[in-house]
Amino acid sequence: MFPYKTSLHINRRSKExxxxxxxxxxxxxxxxxxxxxxxxxxxxxxxxxLLQVHRKTIxxxxxELVMQGWLEAIPKKGTFVPKDLPFLKSEDYRGNEISNHTxxxxxxxxxxxxxxxxxxxxxxxxxxxxxxxDGRLTPTEDLAKIYRRISSRKNITKHLGYxxxxxxxxxxxxxxxxxxxxxxxSITKExxxxxxxxxxxxxxxxxxxxxxxxxxVVGETxxxxxxxxxxxxxxxxxxxxxxxxxxxxxxxxxxxxSQQIKGVYVTSHHHHPTTVTLSAERRICLLNLAxxxxxxxxxxxxxxxxxxxxxxxxxxxxxxxxxxxxYIGSVCKTVAPVFRVGYLIANKEFVNEASQxxxxxxxQGDALLELxxxxxxxxxxxxxxxxxxxxxxEKRRDLFCDLLREELNEYFSFKKPKGGMAVWLTLxxxxxxxxxxxxxxxxxxxxxxxxxxxxAKTNHNAIRMGFARFNVAELHELIKRMKLTMIDLANLEKFx
Amino acid sequence: MFPYKTSLHINRRSKExxxxxxxxxxxxxxxxxxxxxxxxxxxxxxxxxLLQVHRKTIxxxxxELVMQGWLEAIPKKGTFVPKDLPFLKSEDYRGNEISNHTxxxxxxxxxxxxxxxxxxxxxxxxxxxxxxxDGRLTPTEDLAKIYRRISSRKNITKHLGYxxxxxxxxxxxxxxxxxxxxxxxSITKExxxxxxxxxxxxxxxxxxxxxxxxxxVVGETxxxxxxxxxxxxxxxxxxxxxxxxxxxxxxxxxxxxSQQIKGVYVTSHHHHPTTVTLSAERRICLLNLAxxxxxxxxxxxxxxxxxxxxxxxxxxxxxxxxxxxxYIGSVCKTVAPVFRVGYLIANKEFVNEASQxxxxxxxQGDALLELxxxxxxxxxxxxxxxxxxxxxxEKRRDLFCDLLREELNEYFSFKKPKGGMAVWLTLxxxxxxxxxxxxxxxxxxxxxxxxxxxxAKTNHNAIRMGFARFNVAELHELIKRMKLTMIDLANLEKFx
Numbered sequence: 001m002f003p004y005k006t007s008l009h010i011n012r013r014s015k016e017x018x019x020x021x022x023x024x025x026x027x028x029x030x031x032x033x034x035x036x037x038x039x040x041x042x043x044x045x046x047x048x049x050l051l052q053v054h055r056k057t058i059x060x061x062x063x064e065l066v067m068q069g070w071l072e073a074i075p076k077k078g079t080f081v082p083k084d085l086p087f088l089k090s091e092d093y094r095g096n097e098i099s100n101h102t103x104x105x106x107x108x109x110x111x112x113x114x115x116x117x118x119x120x121x122x123x124x125x126x127x128x129x130x131x132x133x134d135g136r137l138t139p140t141e142d143l144a145k146i147y148r149r150i151s152s153r154k155n156i157t158k159h160l161g162y163x164x165x166x167x168x169x170x171x172x173x174x175x176x177x178x179x180x181x182x183x184x185x186s187i188t189k190e191x192x193x194x195x196x197x198x199x200x201x202x203x204x205x206x207x208x209x210x211x212x213x214x215x216x217v218v219g220e221t222x223x224x225x226x227x228x229x230x231x232x233x234x235x236x237x238x239x240x241x242x243x244x245x246x247x248x249x250x251x252x253x254x255x256x257x258s259q260q261i262k263g264v265y266v267t268s269h270h271h272h273p274t275t276v277t278l279s280a281e282r283r284i285c286l287l288n289l290a291x292x293x294x295x296x297x298x299x300x301x302x303x304x305x306x307x308x309x310x311x312x313x314x315x316x317x318x319x320x321x322x323x324x325x326x327y328i329g330s331v332c333k334t335v336a337p338v339f340r341v342g343y344l345i346a347n348k349e350f351v352n353e354a355s356q357x358x359x360x361x362x363x364q365g366d367a368l369l370e371l372x373x374x375x376x377x378x379x380x381x382x383x384x385x386x387x388x389x390x391x392x393x394e395k396r397r398d399l400f401c402d403l404l405r406e407e408l409n410e411y412f413s414f415k416k417p418k419g420g421m422a423v424w425l426t427l428x429x430x431x432x433x434x435x436x437x438x439x440x441x442x443x444x445x446x447x448x449x450x451x452x453x454x455x456a457k458t459n460h461n462a463i464r465m466g467f468a469r470f471n472v473a474e475l476h477e478l479i480k481r482m483k484l485t486m487i488d489l490a491n492l493e494k495f496x
Numbered sequence: 497m498f499p500y501k502t503s504l505h506i507n508r509r510s511k512e513x514x515x516x517x518x519x520x521x522x523x524x525x526x527x528x529x530x531x532x533x534x535x536x537x538x539x540x541x542x543x544x545x546l547l548q549v550h551r552k553t554i555x556x557x558x559x560e561l562v563m564q565g566w567l568e569a570i571p572k573k574g575t576f577v578p579k580d581l582p583f584l585k586s587e588d589y590r591g592n593e594i595s596n597h598t599x600x601x602x603x604x605x606x607x608x609x610x611x612x613x614x615x616x617x618x619x620x621x622x623x624x625x626x627x628x629x630d631g632r633l634t635p636t637e638d639l640a641k642i643y644r645r646i647s648s649r650k651n652i653t654k655h656l657g658y659x660x661x662x663x664x665x666x667x668x669x670x671x672x673x674x675x676x677x678x679x680x681x682s683i684t685k686e687x688x689x690x691x692x693x694x695x696x697x698x699x700x701x702x703x704x705x706x707x708x709x710x711x712x713v714v715g716e717t718x719x720x721x722x723x724x725x726x727x728x729x730x731x732x733x734x735x736x737x738x739x740x741x742x743x744x745x746x747x748x749x750x751x752x753x754s755q756q757i758k759g760v761y762v763t764s765h766h767h768h769p770t771t772v773t774l775s776a777e778r779r780i781c782l783l784n785l786a787x788x789x790x791x792x793x794x795x796x797x798x799x800x801x802x803x804x805x806x807x808x809x810x811x812x813x814x815x816x817x818x819x820x821x822x823y824i825g826s827v828c829k830t831v832a833p834v835f836r837v838g839y840l841i842a843n844k845e846f847v848n849e850a851s852q853x854x855x856x857x858x859x860q861g862d863a864l865l866e867l868x869x870x871x872x873x874x875x876x877x878x879x880x881x882x883x884x885x886x887x888x889x890e891k892r893r894d895l896f897c898d899l900l901r902e903e904l905n906e907y908f909s910f911k912k913p914k915g916g917m918a919v920w921l922t923l924x925x926x927x928x929x930x931x932x933x934x935x936x937x938x939x940x941x942x943x944x945x946x947x948x949x950x951x952a953k954t955n956h957n958a959i960r961m962g963f964a965r966f967n968v969a970e971l972h973e974l975i976k977r978m979k980l981t982m983i984d985l986a987n988l989e990k991f992x
Contacts, residue, residue, distance in 0.1 A: 016677065024810060027776075027810065064806050067805065068809055069775045082777070085776065086777065086780045086781055086784060088780050088784060103843050103844055103845070105819045105843045105845060105846055106790060106792075106819045107759070107786070108758075109704040109849070110703075110705070112849060112852055112853060114853070114855070116661060116855050121654070136653055138656050141644075141648050144647030147640055147643055147644065148637075148640040148643065151636045151639070151643075152640065157631040157632055158617070161628055161833050163834075164614040165612060196859070199855075199856070199857070200859075203856055209603075209605050211606060229856055263603070279565045280523075280526075280564055281565065281578070281582065284527055284582045284584050285582055288585050291602060294604065295603050296602075296603040310563040311516050311519060313564055318520075319523075319524065323603075337656065338655060338864060340861075340862050346601075347599050348599055350601055353605070353608060356610035357610070359695075360725055360728055361696060362858055363692070363693050365836075366835075366836050366862065366865070368834055
């Protein structure tokens with residue numbers, strides 16, 4: 001007889017009903033062939049006695065197995081494992097515990113060259129970022145209150161099902177008004193696709209604009225995630241120089257004269273990573289070139305809200321009379337990355353196409369969160385939040401730049417940025433960021449992946465250093481750790 | 497002199513400061529060339545008088561324009577539009593209002609063949625769906641309460657920034673335990689990628705498995721969104737028959753013998769759309785074939801929680817000893833589509849690759865929502881919710897099937913489904929769904945896109961009709977409208 005008693009295990013403390021525990025164990029035994037097909041099972045009464053359970057449990061188990069097709073009950077003969085039931089071929093499995101199975105995959109698939117990694121953060125370490133907002137200033141509770149209020153509404157039911165891939169209508173209307181007012185656009189909700197954030201906007205644009213070997217132009221220094229997105233799409237990424245006025249439009253025109261480009265990716269309002277603003281002249285040139293050579297401008301306006309020396313500069317999209325601009329933004333920098341609400345703005349037909357692709361990847365947005373932001377924007381709360389953090393970040397910029405100049409002048413050079421949350425910091429050529437990164441760890445300072453700032457490998461020896469996340473005390477501490485690091489390196493060099 | 501007074505407009509009720517209103521209007525005028533480059537601007541005092549504003553406003557405006565590069569101030573000479581400033585070429589723009597610009601796009605892009613459309617719902621209409629939960633039973637308020645509680649925690653700050661593309665660790669741990677307990681898996685968090693829902697899981701699997709001309713096998717009838725995802729990936733979609741035991745594994749083996757397939761997509765627990773369960777024998781066959789021919793099984797277990805006649809059937813993934821299964825699920829059916837939380841489960845390396853691609857498309861998940869679901873699952877609330885709706889839906893299934901048989905037997909045939917939220921309803925061949933769809937509108941009944949159930953064009957004349965969203969009164973009403981529709985059609989036929 002099959003050793004039922006040693007093969008079947010009962011856990012009376014499990015939430016799973018006994019009959020189901022036995023059912024699933026039987027299935028495993030039958031699947032593996034441990035109880036071979038054709039086997040006649042022991043009677044329910046006997047098994048119940050063996051296992052010391054109520055007979056009803058065994059009856060329920062057998063019934064379940066019959067229902068699921070693992071057993072067949074033949075009247076007057078008994079209960080059998082069906083004759084033709086194959087068993088699961090698993091030479092390395094039989095007799096072992098499931099948890100022993102290796103993690104070797106059983107099929108082939110395509111690997112990307114992507115190696116993004118998120119660092120696990122330790123409490124007393126400091127982490128350099130490329131310009132992220134301070135979570136302590138995020139109005140998380142206010143937003144959660146709105147979220148809850150919305151969720152309690154009677155009519156919320158209609159927002160709970162499958163909805164448009166373009167996003168919640170109310171947010172699209174509110175956003176159209178808000179962007180028209182603040183950024184000089186002249187759009188309606190039809191021009192808006194609500195995304196999960198800027199990255200989705202960049203990715204969708206790449207999907208629609210670029211196939212293998214299509215050309216996209218970016219700055220010689222550029223936002224690494226955009227580069228990576230275009231390269232993943234197998235596009236040809238051509239680079240033009242970036243100076244204190246932003247990307248070089250003369251170099252761009254030279255490219256356009258000899259080949260058809262599909263698009264230009266630009267962070268006009270504070271070039272990423274160098275933080276410069278695209279000049280008025282170049283703005284006009286870029287729009288004229290887009291018209292003349294029929295290419296798209298992907299304008300990623302991640303930094304619009306943070307301009308300390310003067311009023312916000314209207315985006316290229318505000319004067320996009322020929323529909324060349326795909327305008328991308330999000331609340332990730334303004335509020336916090338955790339709130340996955342962004343937008344892609346373009347002509348209606350393009351927006352519709354983008355929303356089709358979005359539907360394939362991510363069926364729809366989060367209507368509750370979108371409604372939350374519709375209220376947050378419409379009530380003026382977003383504006384109030386921006387005004388509040390604007391002042392804080394401006395002071396932090398000033399302090400950070402002062403401290404850099406006072407304490408670290410011999411090691412780094414930089415220009416005080418007019419806006420944004422980061423400084424473009426060039427390291428004295430005597431040193432490398434690899435050395436600095438390694439040496440900094442002694443002082444619990446993590447620089448992170450510095451190579452992302454030099455995708456074109458020009459050895460500019462600069463990185464983007466975010467200051468917005470650090471308060472006054474932390475900025476002092478950061479500078480202290482940096483200074484200790486640099487002194488170590490200078491000493492090493494001296495005695496080398 | 498340039499007609500400043502008629503060209504510049506001041507809106508004292510706008511939230512935008514006066515100086516900024518003027519700044520932005522000047523920028524437009526300069527960009528267009530309406531104020532040509534080289535022009536000397538009127539003095540601040542004179543302009544202030546002309547526009548009846550304080551002189552400080554004009555000074556601020558000019559300063560802003562100088563700062564942004566639209567004007568240059570030459571000491572002792574005055575303020576000029578820079579000589580070399582190009583103007584924006586916009587023949588159809590000049591002199592018109594911005595809102596007049598056409599919506600014709602200024603660049604070329606690739607169009608997909610996707611035509612997903614969300615119907616705008618009217619209040620007194622009834623809409624047939626393919627099996628969606630009833631939003632009135634969704635614990636939206638409970639979830640929102642948890643969301644708010646989480647958002648008020650002191651340590652929430654660390655969840656607000658950029659986090660892992662694989663999803664929140666706490667949810668991954670909770671989910672690993674939950675799925676091990678409920679579905680007989682034996683996984684840890686490393687095997688889990690948190691997605692936005694099943695669609696993202698299907699799409700990511702397609703990205704990793706399929707390039708142009710790679711073969712994926714699906715049922716002759718299949719979930720249309722999966723088909724569309726594979727076709728969009730340019731894969732070759734081969735079909736095998738589906739009978740009352742699910743997909744035909746003999747036909748699958750025949751394909752495997754002659755060509756290398758990359759994967760099989762299967763909704764083992766209630767085939768979509770026909771609602772049948774993959775039989776025990778075929779489950780084993782499918783796993784054995786996957787091992788023998790080294791292909792992936794994409795197991796989309798959308799319907800796991802809804803099995804009325806017997807205990808839940810463990811997924812293929814519960815016996816995936818050779819790592820052939822990519823297991824996909826979400827809370828969309830169980831809780832509501834608005835909650836964008838799903839998962840993809842596979843070997844670690846595959847999950848890591850999938851999370852890289854996910855990062856390109858959608859930088860990260862929503863940590864607050866993910867934490868909310870971690871608590872909802874861990875506290876047992878999810879299980880309690882499932883038990884509650886399970887009973888309701890079972891009753892609705894019984895009622896719907898009884899009514900169909902009593903009232904509409906001559907028009908439709910069906911088998912009562914063992915689980916799920918929909919019935920596979922075959923229309924008498926005398927009629928077509930196109931006729932029914934058109935005729936039903938008279939009774940404010942919208943059938944929707946019936947062609948999605950027959951992607952292979954086999955003319956099975958059946959659609960999937962969801963019952964779970966309708967309560968008792970609504971089910972009676974639905975049957976009434978269907979009957980009126982069918983009577984109309986029968987009469988038409990009689991007198992034709």
